Amino acid sequence: MGRLSRTAWLYIAAVIIAAVIVVTAGPFTAVNWSQIVALGLLLVACETSATLVSPRGLAWSANTMASLAAVVLCGPVGAALVSCFTLLSLRRGPSAAQRLFNTAMYTVSAYLAGRAYLAFGGHVGTPEPSSFPGLIGPFAVAAVVHVAVNFMLVHTVFWLTREESTASNRIGLDFKLWLTDLGYGAFGVLIAALWSVLGPFTPVLVLVPVFVARWAVAQFAAQQRAYEATVSALCQAVETKDFYTRGHSERVSRGSVMIATEIGMRPERVGAIRYAGMLHDVGKLGVPTSVLQKRTSLTDDEYAAIQLHPMRGLDIVREIGFLDEALAGIMHHHERIDGRGYPMGLAGDEIPEFARVLAVADAFDAMTSDRSYRGARPVPEAVAELRKWAGKQFDPAFVDAFVTAIERDGWTAPEAMSAEEPLRTIESL
Amino acid sequence: MASSRYELRGLSRHALDSGHWLLAAFAGLLLIWSVAQTAVSGVLDVHAALAFGALIAFGELLRLNLPGDREAAPIATAGAMAYALVLQIGATPMRLGAAQVIAVTALAMIVGALPHLAVGRPARITAMSARLLAVACVAATFRPLANAGLIGSRWWSQLPVMLALVVLAWLLESVVSALIRTDALRTRFGVALGDELRVQFPIAAATGASALLIAFAAEVMGLAAVAVFAAPLLVTQVALRRYAGIRATYLQTVRALARVTEIGGYVETGHSARVSSLAVAIGRELGMAEAALLELEYAALMHDIGQLSLRDPVPGGATVLVAREEQRRIAEYGAEVIQQAKVLDAVADIVRRQSDPCRPADRSQPPPLSSRIIRAANAYDDLVGCSADPYRAAEAVERLQLNTASEYDPRVVEALSRLVTPA
Numbered sequence: 007m008g009r010l011s012r013t014a015w016l017y018i019a020a021v022i023i024a025a026v027i028v029v030t031a032g033p034f035t036a037v038n039w040s041q042i043v044a045l046g047l048l049l050v051a052c053e054t055s056a057t058l059v060s061p062r063g064l065a066w067s068a069n070t071m072a073s074l075a076a077v078v079l080c081g082p083v084g085a086a087l088v089s090c091f092t093l094l095s096l097r098r099g100p101s102a103a104q105r106l107f108n109t110a111m112y113t114v115s116a117y118l119a120g121r122a123y124l125a126f127g128g129h130v131g132t133p134e135p136s137s138f139p140g141l142i143g144p145f146a147v148a149a150v151v152h153v154a155v156n157f158m159l160v161h162t163v164f165w166l167t168r169e170e171s172t173a174s175n176r177i178g179l180d181f182k183l184w185l186t187d188l189g190y191g192a193f194g195v196l197i198a199a200l201w202s203v204l205g206p207f208t209p210v211l212v213l214v215p216v217f218v219a220r221w222a223v224a225q226f227a228a229q230q231r232a233y234e235a236t237v238s239a240l241c242q243a244v245e246t247k248d249f250y251t252r253g254h255s256e257r258v259s260r261g262s263v264m265i266a267t268e269i270g271m272r273p274e275r276v277g278a279i280r281y282a283g284m285l286h287d288v289g290k291l292g293v294p295t296s297v298l299q300k301r302t303s304l305t306d307d308e309y310a311a312i313q314l315h316p317m318r319g320l321d322i323v324r325e326i327g328f329l330d331e332a333l334a335g336i337m338h339h340h341e342r343i344d345g346r347g348y349p350m351g352l353a354g355d356e357i358p359e360f361a362r363v364l365a366v367a368d369a370f371d372a373m374t375s376d377r378s379y380r381g382a383r384p385v386p387e388a389v390a391e392l393r394k395w396a397g398k399q400f401d402p403a404f405v406d407a408f409v410t411a412i413e414r415d416g417w418t419a420p421e422a423m424s425a426e427e428p429l430r431t432i433e434s435l
Numbered sequence: 436m437a438s439s440r441y442e443l444r445g446l447s448r449h450a451l452d453s454g455h456w457l458l459a460a461f462a463g464l465l466l467i468w469s470v471a472q473t474a475v476s477g478v479l480d481v482h483a484a485l486a487f488g489a490l491i492a493f494g495e496l497l498r499l500n501l502p503g504d505r506e507a508a509p510i511a512t513a514g515a516m517a518y519a520l521v522l523q524i525g526a527t528p529m530r531l532g533a534a535q536v537i538a539v540t541a542l543a544m545i546v547g548a549l550p551h552l553a554v555g556r557p558a559r560i561t562a563m564s565a566r567l568l569a570v571a572c573v574a575a576t577f578r579p580l581a582n583a584g585l586i587g588s589r590w591w592s593q594l595p596v597m598l599a600l601v602v603l604a605w606l607l608e609s610v611v612s613a614l615i616r617t618d619a620l621r622t623r624f625g626v627a628l629g630d631e632l633r634v635q636f637p638i639a640a641a642t643g644a645s646a647l648l649i650a651f652a653a654e655v656m657g658l659a660a661v662a663v664f665a666a667p668l669l670v671t672q673v674a675l676r677r678y679a680g681i682r683a684t685y686l687q688t689v690r691a692l693a694r695v696t697e698i699g700g701y702v703e704t705g706h707s708a709r710v711s712s713l714a715v716a717i718g719r720e721l722g723m724a725e726a727a728l729l730e731l732e733y734a735a736l737m738h739d740i741g742q743l744s745l746r747d748p749v750p751g752g753a754t755v756l757v758a759r760e761e762q763r764r765i766a767e768y769g770a771e772v773i774q775q776a777k778v779l780d781a782v783a784d785i786v787r788r789q790s791d792p793c794r795p796a797d798r799s800q801p802p803p804l805s806s807r808i809i810r811a812a813n814a815y816d817d818l819v820g821c822s823a824d825p826y827r828a829a830e831a832v833e834r835l836q837l838n839t840a841s842e843y844d845p846r847v848v849e850a851l852s853r854l855v856t857p858a
Contacts, residue, residue: 135654135657203651204651215644215664218671219668219671222671222678229681233681239776240740242772244695291699326687
């Protein structure tokens with residue numbers, strides 16, 4: 007939030023002033039201070055353990071749980087007071103201005119949620135068993151108001167600072183986030199309900215399963231990252247066989263993902279094609295190094311050895327339990343639309359979709375990087391070449407998608423190799 | 436299959452071990468006794484029994500496999516534990532007998548396991564028995580106290596007792612699983628118990644807290660509490676399932692990619708798989724904990740990845756026959772590759788030091804135990820390969836034993852010889 011326009015500053019100041027008014031105006035008649043402190047501490051715990059969901063610092067925490075419990079237990083003013091505890095969160099990262107704005111934002115939304123709860127006939131105070139079915143309706147309204155106000159206040163900032171990114175998956179991500187927020191919000195009513203039997207111990211007990219759930223999600227994410235890093239490291243090891251293809255798998259993977267996203271593939275399939283791109287050439291290991299690095303034209307036998315590499319690749323990765331589609335992609339990435347490719351000579355739609363995507367990215371990277379028998383070509387020339395062979399070697403739809411993506415996002419071709427650079431990994435070891 | 440022959444030998448010797456039968460028989464008796472007892476005294480509060488039973492059956496249906504071939508059913512356990520601890524549903528006090536709790540739990544578990552059986556997945560009697568046993572313990576301790584009115588009526592007197600019982604259940608289940616694993620995998624009991632307590636802790640915390648929440652909330656919300664407080668467990672369960680899935684894929688991938696050295700003609704077919712299964716068996720024999728064993732397995736699978744840097748493969752892939760300097764370069768390069776992943780630094784270190792003798796001549800730090808294990812397992816496999824000839828195996832062991840003064844760790848070679856030579 008470093009470089010803000012004047013309008014943005016005015017807006018932020020307005021939100022903060024509104025929060026201050028809400029908190030100071032009272033009335034404090036329904037407020038039970040020990041409850042406020044207990045719920046406030048719950049909120050601090052939630053805020054402190056917030057998870058970052060975007061590199062811009064948009065974090066997501068379970069704090070709706072605490073403020074909505076306060077709506078039921080202590081009313082709108084109490085909920086606003088509890089939300090003020092956001093200021094005390096121990097999370098490092100947000101600047102002072104961000105922290106102040108977040109606090110004000112939560113305070114205002116909690117207050118409005120409280121007013122909504124009252125307006126729809128909700129009763130403030132520790133709920134009794136008899137108040138149960140009747141309490142649900144007003145509480146649901148309060149939860150929706152809380153999440154909606156929050157959403158509006160945050161997005162106005164993004165809009166004013168023009169940080170709204172163009173990526174189309176933003177709305178999807180937001181939707182998921184707000185839905186989870188509502189889910190955590192539902193815990194608010196449970197905390198309120200349990201207060202009569204468990205007193206201030208309620209937040210502690212409620213937090214445990216919620217935190218373990220989040221721990222499990224984090225474990226999964228960490229394992230996923232570790233997995234990706236390991237696969238990519240091992241692929242690089244395979245590439246040392248052929249000095250000229252250093253970084254090739256990584257780039258083919260990136261290119262395939264660009265195409266897949268452009269044509270709107272589902273996220274799981276995009277993930278699978280990323281691995282397929284990384285692993286598409288592992289079969290090259292079965293090809294003698296001398297053939298791979300040969301600077302002159304190949305004999306028939308040598309060519310046959312190269313033609314076998316997609317099958318060998320399949321042999322290696324067959325036992326990995328991920329999408330079959332990725333396997334098909336690896337096996338057929340050298341097929342051509344006109345049926346003159348290898349290893350099977352499939353044509354047109356017979357070729358699996360993944361293989362057609364990989365073929366485009368593979369050929370493009372091969373053209374834009376150095377090879378033992380020629381230098382790298384510039385990107386526009388390679389694009390022209392792709393277009394020229396579309397319909398013969400490549401699927402025209404994927405060529406179009408790739409070209410569109412490159413024109414929008416650009417393409418980083420590998421650096422040119424100097425002739426003197428020794429083949430360290432192969433010769434000197 | 437060659438890759439798992441060491442584990443298989445361990446398992447087959449103990450598969451029909453008395454421990455499993457004892458546990459299953461005890462659980463069976465418990466079932467019969469509790470059902471008979473409940474039939475005689477009549478079912479108290481049928482609605483509650485059905486609601487909790489449904490949650491337990493649902494949880495059993497959603498049982499999940501955790502890394503290390505462990506089975507857990509967090510939702511079922513939480514439901515059963517809550518049923519054992521519930522004091523009041525709405526305004527009605529619950530004066531349940533322990534027998535009814537056990538009977539409902541056992542029957543619901545069986546109902547939940549039926550769909551698994553129907554689609555041909557085996558029921559894991561031992562794991563189910565261990566879960567039932569933990570619940571039975573809690574019920575048998577808590578119900579008599581509660582029914583005699585000794586627990587008090589406010590949360591500060593009830594909660595400590597309940598917390599203590601939930602912790603007890605966690606300890607009990609860990610001890611039982613550790614005993615079973617000691618049996619099946621030839622691990623040491625202390626090591627297995629440590630692993631078990633560590634793995635079970637987060638799940639036990641979540642199930643225990645959920646059980647308490649359900650038990651207390653039933654007082655205010657009635658039976659709706661049963662469904663509501665199982666929700667976070669559902670999230671945990673989904674995440675853990677995906678976690679276990681990616682862990683399995685990870686291992687499969689490393690196994691598959693370790694084979695690139697075979698396809699490239701650098702090592703004999705099946706070498707990495709054999710070395711890793713032998714190394715893990717030795718590690719277990721020497722009392723290594725599960726996390727260390729996993730690192731050992733990764734390192735053993737990838738120990739030859741450095742050979743990819745060689746222009747021409749070593750004849751037959753037998754690194755034991757190559758000059759020391761060459762071995763060190765291969766190890767160094769392999770470690771470099773693994774280090775690029777940034778998450779496997781410990782594995783990279785194991786691979787780096789695999790070619791160092793166990794007592795370095797320059798009195799520097801000896802290599803880590805895992806490196807010494809891989810060194811011996813690798814040498815053994817280079818000498819024996821996939822041959823099943825006992826004389827060849829004995830000869831290889833003898834050759835390793837001759838070099839225990841400086842090259843190979845005597846403890847490792849001793850464990851190896853116990854594993855490969857039939858008693």
